[in-house]
Ligand SMILES: *[C@@H]1O[C@H](CO)[C@@H](O)[C@H](O)[C@H]1NC(C)=O
């Protein structure tokens with residue numbers, strides 16, 4: 001009887017420990033904040049340059065206010081965009097309300113990683129292809145909103161995106177034919 005009781009209490013302790021661990025892990029996870037239903041872009045909207053996809057009418061898109069935790073090798077998906085004042089109506093970067101030359105290493109981060117703009121104008125190191133490049137954070141890739149005229153009818157950003165100027169892609173030594181989407185890691189400088 002005694003051994004049964006001690007075994008039972010050991011088991012109970014283990015279960016308690018396990019649930020505590022799981023709830024700590026759970027707290028670090030980033031869960032969706034909502035969903036947006038795609039609207040049909042009015043004609044002349046949604047630029048498709050650089051494979052940027054346009055919202056599909058009726059499709060549900062997930063939104064996030066958070067991003068995965070940042071570590072010394074935060075996993076992210078690198079995409080390509082221009083930060084220049086071109087003919088295609090790219091708005092000025094949110095961090096400084098300015099455009100940036102694509103000949104400089106600049107990036108936009110998913111909303112959670114921009115951390116309410118506290119990462120603005122900080123530098124991050126992006127690594128891939130056995131190379132690294134330091135880039136300045138100048139803009140947000142909005143994970144909380146999308147599919148409206150303010151976002152040019154683009155879907156909300158995923159929560160793990162680093163949008164980079166072409167200089168970043170060049171510095172990582174990625175062949176031009178493969179520019180646009182790449183698994184990378186990044187960390188704060
Ligand atoms: C973000 O920053 C603004 C201005 O500093 C502040 O008013 C707001 O409460 C902050 N939001 C969060 C979620 O921290």
Ligand SMILES: *[C@@H]1O[C@H](CO)[C@@H](O)[C@H](O)[C@H]1NC(C)=O
Pocket residue numbers: 121122123136
């Ligand atoms: C980031 O790097 C740029 C270019 O080297 C530099 O001008 C800037 O001061 C750096 N920003 C910070 C916050 O260190």
